[in-house]
Amino acid sequence: MPYQKELKVAELAVQRATLLTKQVFHEKAKGTLSKDDKSPVTIGDFGAQALIIQAIRHNFPQDEIVGEEEASTLRQNKDLTKQIWSLVEGARLDDAEAESELGGPLESTEQMLQAIDAGNSGGGAKGRIWALDPIDGTKGFLRGGQYAVCLALIEDGDVKVGVLGCPNLPVDDSAPLAADVGEHGTDEEGKGVLFAAVQGQGATSRPLSRGSLKPSQSINMKPVKDITDATFCESVEAGHSSHADQAAIAKKLGITRTSVRMDSQAKYGSIARGAGDLYLRLPVSKTYQEKIWDHAAGDLIVREAGGQVTDAEGKRLDFSKGRTLAENKGVVAAPKAVHEQVLTAVMEVLGSK
Numbered sequence: 001m002p003y004q005k006e007l008k009v010a011e012l013a014v015q016r017a018t019l020l021t022k023q024v025f026h027e028k029a030k031g032t033l034s035k036d037d038k039s040p041v042t043i044g045d046f047g048a049q050a051l052i053i054q055a056i057r058h059n060f061p062q063d064e065i066v067g068e069e070e071a072s073t074l075r076q077n078k079d080l081t082k083q084i085w086s087l088v089e090g091a092r093l094d095d096a097e098a099e100s101e102l103g104g105p106l107e108s109t110e111q112m113l114q115a116i117d118a119g120n121s122g123g124g125a126k127g128r129i130w131a132l133d134p135i136d137g138t139k140g141f142l143r144g145g146q147y148a149v150c151l152a153l154i155e156d157g158d159v160k161v162g163v164l165g166c167p168n169l170p171v172d173d174s175a176p177l178a179a180d181v182g183e184h185g186t187d188e189e190g191k192g193v194l195f196a197a198v199q200g201q202g203a204t205s206r207p208l209s210r211g212s213l214k215p216s217q218s219i220n221m222k223p224v225k226d227i228t229d230a231t232f233c234e235s236v237e238a239g240h241s242s243h244a245d246q247a248a249i250a251k252k253l254g255i256t257r258t259s260v261r262m263d264s265q266a267k268y269g270s271i272a273r274g275a276g277d278l279y280l281r282l283p284v285s286k287t288y289q290e291k292i293w294d295h296a297a298g299d300l301i302v303r304e305a306g307g308q309v310t311d312a313e314g315k316r317l318d319f320s321k322g323r324t325l326a327e328n329k330g331v332v333a334a335p336k337a338v339h340e341q342v343l344t345a346v347m348e349v350l351g352s353k
């Protein structure tokens with residue numbers, strides 16, 4: 001079967017990086033900086049990006065990488081660089097074989113900074129490009145809520161492999177999607193899941209481990225018999241998607257359950273395993289372009305679990321346009337059988353504005 005090596009490396013690399021982020025999640029001081037666009041980045045984001053890029057470069061040296069973070073501010077901040085180095089140096093899976101598959105540790109802080117900066121590909125329509133979000137939902141991560149470590153392989157514009165590490169989601173695929181999981185979910189016992197998909201091969205989940213990969217099981221979206229019974233997921237931050245438009249769409253569909261708000265691509269993973277039914281992300285701003293690393297893995301995992309993912313106009317997400325989804329506005333993810341119905345409501349609400 002194609003892409004087995006890519007899948008294994010991606011799952012192990014995401015698992016190892018997720019362990020690093022968990023360590024930071026439990027520390028009070030997370031080394032937070034504010035980026036030019038005012039969004040936060042922490043030592044966890046930088047450390048996870050360095051580790052994952054090192055593993056990709058070791059195994060697939062020809063491939064390009066589109067990573068969210070870059071190291072320029074770190075080069076002036078020796079103290080923060082030291083903190084990240086100590087995390088990266090200590091990040092090992094409890095399994096020698098898995099570690100050697102990932103290519104072993106980085107050797108110096110300079111190598112680490114270079115690895116972070118190797119995520120600088122411009123993306124595009126040709127060749128093999130990995131899209132990496134070392135911590136998606138950084139605000140959730142800082143708040144003690146949901147976040148995800150996200151990695152996808154895009155080949156000639158098509159997502160072939162997608163992996164999401166979600167340390168604060170329940171291991172159990174059938175656990176209910178509680179409304180407060182975003183605010184109060186923590187990585188205690190029974191939490192921590194790794195989602196994965198390969199194009200044409202279905203989607204899986206498995207518990208996160210500290211060593212080699214645990215056994216996986218296949219996941220599927222839940223069939224929606226009656227759309228009025230559906231539960232939808234949306235962002236926590238009102239600045240990232242329009243809660244008002246999403247509420248109007250839910251009302252139009254006759255949905256009465258309150259939406260579940262959670263940060264990050266944990267929303268894609270949740271609906272793919274049948275915990276929740278729909279993911280709506282309607283644009284707040286006319287100018288914001290969604291980033292490919294915020295959607296590539298989740299898009300494939302949902303589609304391989306029996307879903308359809310489009311933008312608010314019904315177009316498939318187009319990962320071939322560079323670092324952003326320049327041709328798309330918003331996201332509508334739903335089981336295939338009801339996607340059309342949901343999209344019609346989306347277009348009616350947006351059209352009448």
Ligand SMILES: Nc1ncnc2c1ncn2[C@@H]1O[C@H](COP(=O)(O)OS(=O)(=O)O)[C@@H](OP(=O)(O)O)[C@H]1O
Binds near residue numbers: 039235264265
């Ligand atoms: N204005 C605007 N509109 C839409 N999206 C934006 C916007 N600004 C930022 N972002 C990106 O949102 C990513 C987090 O998305 P979430 O769905 O988790 O949002 S939320 O944090 O729950 O509100 C977040 O990803 P991370 O930076 O990896 O956390 C951002 O890339």
Ligand SMILES: [Mg+2]
Binds near residue numbers: 039040068138
């Ligand atoms: Mg960010």
Ligand SMILES: [Mg+2]
Binds near residue numbers: 135137
């Ligand atoms: Mg993100």
Ligand SMILES: [Mg+2]
Binds near residue numbers: 045135136
């Ligand atoms: Mg991020």
